Amino acid sequence: MEDITTQFEECLRRHLRSAKPNPINYDVELVQLGLDSMTAVAVLLDMEKTFGIRFPDDMLVEGTFRTAGRLKEAVQKLREVQAS
Amino acid sequence: MTRPLPDQSLGPEWTVLELLARGIIDDGERQMTRDLLLSETLDWGELLEQALRHKMLPMLGDHVISAGLRFDVPTTIYQHLESTLEWNRAQIEVFRRETVRVAQALGAHNIHFVVTKGMTFESTLYRGLGTRHMNDVDFMIAPRDRDTVMSVMQTLGFRPFFDWAKDPRREEISSRLNRDHLPKLAREIDQPGTRKINIDIANSLTWTKSPFDVPVEEALANPVEQPVPGMFGVSLPCFRPTYQFLFTVLHLFREAWLQKFVDFGTDVGLMKFGDVLRLIDQNHDELTNGELLRITEIHNVIHPVAWVLRHLDETFQMRTQKLFALERYGDEELLASQMQSGAYVRASRQSMRERLQSKTRGAARPVEPAH
Numbered sequence: 133m134e135d136i137t138t139q140f141e142e143c144l145r146r147h148l149r150s151a152k153p154n155p156i157n158y159d160v161e162l163v164q165l166g167l168d169s170m171t172a173v174a175v176l177l178d179m180e181k182t183f184g185i186r187f188p189d190d191m192l193v194e195g196t197f198r199t200a201g202r203l204k205e206a207v208q209k210l211r212e213v214q215a216s
Numbered sequence: 217m218t219r220p221l222p223d224q225s226l227g228p229e230w231t232v233l234e235l236l237a238r239g240i241i242d243d244g245e246r247q248m249t250r251d252l253l254l255s256e257t258l259d260w261g262e263l264l265e266q267a268l269r270h271k272m273l274p275m276l277g278d279h280v281i282s283a284g285l286r287f288d289v290p291t292t293i294y295q296h297l298e299s300t301l302e303w304n305r306a307q308i309e310v311f312r313r314e315t316v317r318v319a320q321a322l323g324a325h326n327i328h329f330v331v332t333k334g335m336t337f338e339s340t341l342y343r344g345l346g347t348r349h350m351n352d353v354d355f356m357i358a359p360r361d362r363d364t365v366m367s368v369m370q371t372l373g374f375r376p377f378f379d380w381a382k383d384p385r386r387e388e389i390s391s392r393l394n395r396d397h398l399p400k401l402a403r404e405i406d407q408p409g410t411r412k413i414n415i416d417i418a419n420s421l422t423w424t425k426s427p428f429d430v431p432v433e434e435a436l437a438n439p440v441e442q443p444v445p446g447m448f449g450v451s452l453p454c455f456r457p458t459y460q461f462l463f464t465v466l467h468l469f470r471e472a473w474l475q476k477f478v479d480f481g482t483d484v485g486l487m488k489f490g491d492v493l494r495l496i497d498q499n500h501d502e503l504t505n506g507e508l509l510r511i512t513e514i515h516n517v518i519h520p521v522a523w524v525l526r527h528l529d530e531t532f533q534m535r536t537q538k539l540f541a542l543e544r545y546g547d548e549e550l551l552a553s554q555m556q557s558g559a560y561v562r563a564s565r566q567s568m569r570e571r572l573q574s575k576t577r578g579a580a581r582p583v584e585p586a587h
Contacts, residue, residue, distance in 0.1 A: 168559045169390075169425060170558055177383075193392075
């Protein structure tokens with residue numbers, strides 16, 4: 133699968149103010165980058181549109197997007213599943 | 217409680233709606249409403265638009281009809297108000313039957329629940345006259361019962377429904393993430409005038425990640441049984457007055473502060489402030505015996521409750537904050553400091569009355585009025 137890092141980070145930066153000027157730390161909780169209940173929805177929706185995926189109901193939980201690393205992992209997994 | 221007549225600074229149309237929202241209880245208020253409706257300066261277009269925005273058309277219709285204004289109101293407007301009231305009454309009947317059907321199914325599965333909001337208010341605060349508008353039927357359950365209740369609702373023919381939103385997928389994601397409610401549920405029915413029944417099932421008195429909350433299990437304990445009008449021997453469990461009041465006030469607080477309600481155009485409404493005032497009027501003794509104050513202190517919801525009452529007082533020129541001895545609470549800055557994310561509306565100098573009347577709801581909440 134192609135590397136999604138650039139598109140993924142662009143997507144995060146569109147919604148998270150604190151992520152804009154800095155390199156994204158994949159281990160920091162997204163809440164610390166400005167994620168709240170409204171931006172969480174916006175980020176997930178944008179990820180779905182950007183990567184042509186759909187988060188199943190069981191992935192629409194906080195654990196999926198606690199950190200950028202967890203979210204990227206989830207996006208990659210869905211891309212792989214939906215491509216196969 | 218003293219009830220001064222409303223000041224008319226926002227125009228005769230708005231004054232009529234304020235009088236109707238708080239409930240007309242004496243001859244002075246009745247006469248004032250009549251005079252305003254018959255005044256030459258009254259703009260019926262403005263009155264109808266604001267009544268519609270605040271879901272008060274059936275209430276206006278009922279008043280115009282019961283006040284005997286048949287030949288004083290433009291004929292087409294009178295006819296429209298009459299049919300709006302009749303339609304509302306018919307829809308309430310449909311909703312009542314469905315509420316009982318759902319309640320019996322939940323009861324059969326030993327689910328602890330209460331019916332809330334419009335359905336309970338209509339037959340109590342609004343005397344079952346069919347004047348309280350409602351979009352859906354609301355229930356409250358405990359979080360532990362979410363899965364069972366969803367399963368029961370699906371057995372009854374209800375399905376998650378997101379098409380009401382401008383962006384259904386956004387709403388679907390939001391409802392899965394914010395687990396203070398089940399996803400909105402709908403069932404299509406073959407009923408003239410009402411094609412679909414929406415049911416909203418909450419499992420929190422506030423919202424996900426709210427800094428304020430009252431435990432649902434505590435609120436659900438010892439519900440009161442409320443008779444269902446027109447259905448002999450049938451009753452529905454409802455919050456007892458203390459928790460009914462708390463939920464209603466906290467719900468109003470939620471709608472006033474969360475940005476998403478402003479975006480949907482479903483934030484604060486005059487009728488909902490009227491609900492609070494009517495609850496106080498009808499349950500005065502139980503609400504002022506000290507228990508409410510104790511619960512708000514224990515659960516640290518005293519500031520949100522006082523904030524709503526402060527704006528209620530400003531809107532209707534009442535003194536409910538004093539009645540509940542909450543004048544020292546409801547601090548705007550303290551509340552704002554606890555709710556700083558972009559999910560909450562920002563402050564403005566607009567008063568609650570002005571926000572309610574405004575047709576271009578800004579993304580801002582009013583700060584507390586200066587007294």
